[in-house]
Amino acid sequence: xxxxxxxxxxxxxxxxxxxxxxxxxxxxxxxxxxxxxxxxxxxxxxxxxxxxxxxxxxxxxxxxxxxxxxxxxxxxxxxxxxxxxxxxxxxxxxxxxxxxxxxxxxxxxxxxxxxxxxxxxxxxxxxxxxxxxxxxxxxxxxxxxxxxxxxxxxxxxxxxxxxxxxxxxxxxxxxxxxxxxxxxxxxxxxxxxxxxxxxxxxxxxxxxxxxxxxxxxxxxxxxxxxxxxxxxxxxxxxxxxxxxxxxxxxxxxxxxxxxxxxxxxxxxxxxxxxxxxxxxxxxxxxxxxxxxxxxxxxxxxxxxxxxxxxxxxxxxxxxxxxxxxxxxxxxxxxxxxxxxxxxxxxxxxxxxxxxxxxxxxxxxxxxxxxxxxxxxxxxxxxxxxx
Numbered sequence: 001x002x003x004x005x006x007x008x009x010x011x012x013x014x015x016x017x018x019x020x021x022x023x024x025x026x027x028x029x030x031x032x033x034x035x036x037x038x039x040x041x042x043x044x045x046x047x048x049x050x051x052x053x054x055x056x057x058x059x060x061x062x063x064x065x066x067x068x069x070x071x072x073x074x075x076x077x078x079x080x081x082x083x084x085x086x087x088x089x090x091x092x093x094x095x096x097x098x099x100x101x102x103x104x105x106x107x108x109x110x111x112x113x114x115x116x117x118x119x120x121x122x123x124x125x126x127x128x129x130x131x132x133x134x135x136x137x138x139x140x141x142x143x144x145x146x147x148x149x150x151x152x153x154x155x156x157x158x159x160x161x162x163x164x165x166x167x168x169x170x171x172x173x174x175x176x177x178x179x180x181x182x183x184x185x186x187x188x189x190x191x192x193x194x195x196x197x198x199x200x201x202x203x204x205x206x207x208x209x210x211x212x213x214x215x216x217x218x219x220x221x222x223x224x225x226x227x228x229x230x231x232x233x234x235x236x237x238x239x240x241x242x243x244x245x246x247x248x249x250x251x252x253x254x255x256x257x258x259x260x261x262x263x264x265x266x267x268x269x270x271x272x273x274x275x276x277x278x279x280x281x282x283x284x285x286x287x288x289x290x291x292x293x294x295x296x297x298x299x300x301x302x303x304x305x306x307x308x309x310x311x312x313x314x315x316x317x318x319x320x321x322x323x324x325x326x327x328x329x330x331x332x333x334x335x336x337x338x339x340x341x342x343x344x345x346x347x348x349x350x351x352x353x354x355x356x357x358x359x360x361x362x363x364x365x366x367x368x369x370x371x372x373x374x375x376x377x378x379x380x381x382x383x384x385x386x
Contacts, residue, residue, distance in 0.1 A: 014125060016184030018141060021121050022148040023177035024084065027170045028114065029152025031091060032224035033245060034159075034166045037238065041162045042098035046229065050349040053225030055104050057217075057341035059111020064334050067116040076124050077185055081178065083116035088174050095167035119334070143253050146307065150249035156242040205317070205332060208269055208373060212313025213333045215369040217340020219306045219362055222348040223248070230358040247296045251303020258304055259312070268316040269373040272309060276370035279305030283359045283366075306362075309369070310337065 036049045071079040090110040094103055125141055159166045227248070231241040262271055282301035289295060317333050351357030 016180040017121050017124050018144055019180040019184065020080075020177045021118075021141065022144045023180070024087075024117060024174055025145045025148030026152040026155075027173035027177065028087075029149035029224070029249070030155035030166070030173065031152075031170050033153050033156055033228055033242065034170075035094075036225065036229045037156070037232075038162070038166075044098075044100060047349070048100060049225055049229060050345040052103060052107055053221065053345040054342055056107045056111040056225070057221050057338060057344070059108040059113075060115045061111075061335070061338035061342055063112035063115025064119065064331065064338060066112060067119045070116065071120055071123075076120060077181060080117055080120050080124075081181060083113045083120070084174065084178055084181075086110075087113040087117070088171055091167060091171050091174065095164055115338075143256065146249050146252035150246045150253070153246040153249060154242050157239045160238070206319065208272075208376060209313045209315075209317025209333060210336050211369060211372060212272055212309055212316060213336040214340040215365055216306070216309040216313060217337040217342075218344045218347065218365050219309070219340075220337075221341030221344025222358060222361070223306065225345055226348055226352065226358055229352065230356075233352070234356065244295065244299050247299040248303035248306075251300040251305070252307030254300065255304050255308045255311070259308060268312050268319075269376070271312050272316075272373050273370045275305045275308040275312070276366040276373075279366045280363050283363055287356050287359060302362075305366070 035052065036046070038044075039046055039048060067079075070082065073079075074082060087110055090106040090113065093106045097103075122141070155166065155169060159169050228241055228245060231244055232238075236244065259271065262274060266274060279302055282298045282305060286295060286298040286302065289298065314333055348358055348361045351361040354360075
């Protein structure tokens with residue numbers, strides 16, 4: 001836990017962090033989209049996408065543990081600036097040195113940087129926001145991230161995927177994300193003391209929440225790295241692929257209003273079941289339709305389903321915890337998500353050898369988590385994504 005004074009609570013700029021996150025998410029989403037398409041240009045085998053995605057999420061996993069010591073040392077703004085600069089360096093290295101071993105090393109460091117940025121920014125936003133407004137601002141934060149990712153997905157249609165143009169655009173966008181932190185965030189939370197994670201929480205872990213986070217990682221871990229290849233294998237060109245990926249992210253933006261409509265009647269496990277069924281229906285619809293409008297409806301519905309799993313699972317995991325255990329619980333849930341994200345490309349890659357194989361993999365995850373929730377569902381408070 002981080003303690004800050006009332007003055008910092010009052011004057012720390014929330015908007016600067018939000019704008020910076022949005023710009024950063026545009027750049028990272030663009031990079032995740034174009035990387036699989038650069039393999040042919042650089043002479044890499046398509047199977048390299050699996051290894052590249054796995055090593056990236058392994059970095060994210062490690063980043064969950066190294067972020068706090070760095071923030072303790074450099075404070076929030078300094079730490080976030082360092083992580084963004086580290087990510088910029090990794091992008092430059094990818095463009096300059098098209099070597100498989102080098103790419104694996106620097107995508108690992110990119111994962112560490114991304115974990116550091118998102119964990120630090122989310123913590124910053126919570127610290128400077130009164131408790132009565134935290135849910136609303138976190139929802140706004142999620143919407144901005146999804147919107148940034150949606151915009152980033154369309155970058156392919158502007159720069160293409162060959163040469164150094166995409167990398168230059170990505171570096172420029174991520175560099176631009178430094179500006180709000182420097183200009184708009186004149187003050188930041190000051191760390192005065194920290195609370196170590198207590199092992200007491202291990203016995204209080206909500207298994208439904210834990211598995212929900214794991215399932216979310218198993219899906220999202222393959223979304224950015226392998227889904228563009230899946231769409232390409234389905235016969236869609238680069239432009240249509242970028243727009244379909246963008247519609248998936250837009251679906252994530254629509255998660256909040258949809259969940260809000262469901263929260264009155266459904267418990268959290270029931271909500272996970274609902275979104276899983278919706279995801280399965282969207283995938284099946286995508287596989288059988290050739291109508292462009294229906295394709296976008298299906299991919300948007302699919303996006304709503306996959307991006308709903310994590311926040312609902314987090315809400316489920318905290319239902320019986322006291323406030324002093326929330327931070328430790330969040331770390332454990334993020335760890336579960338990261339484990340799923342690391343394993344996801346390894347599990348999903350064998351499915352890529354058959355048409356619509358990755359989509360079938362997603363269906364298996366949806367069926368598994370919804371079946372568990374149905375069998376083990378217990379009375380619970382309803383989803384609150386205010």
